[in-house]
Amino acid sequence: MKVTVDEAKCCGAGQCVLLAPEVFDQREDDGIVVLLEAEPAEGLHAAVREAAAVCPAGAIEAAENA
Template identity: 85%
Template sequence: MKVTVDQDKCCGAGQCVLLAPDVFDQGEDDGIVLLLDAEPPEGLHAAVREAAAVCPAGAIDVSEDA
């Protein structure tokens, strides 16, 4: 799995951080998504997929090919 984020799309809702805190964080000043792990371990894949699905801005992209 390969994860990318588009910080320009991010609205700072924070759902990704709640669902996968080992993979996502938020900027302290603006709340914009920060990617902590672009290739998370398999045990986090379900949480990352859910985070991408619930992101209101569609700022998270998940590729299963990596």
């Protein structure tokens, strides 16, 4: 899995951090998403997919490796 984030779209809701704190964090000054792991371990894939699905701004993309 390859994860990308669009900081310009991020609204700082923080749902991604709650669902997958190993993969996402937030900047302290404005709450914008910080990607910690662009290629997370397989055990985190379900949480990353859920984080992408619930992101209110659609700022997270999780692409399955081909």
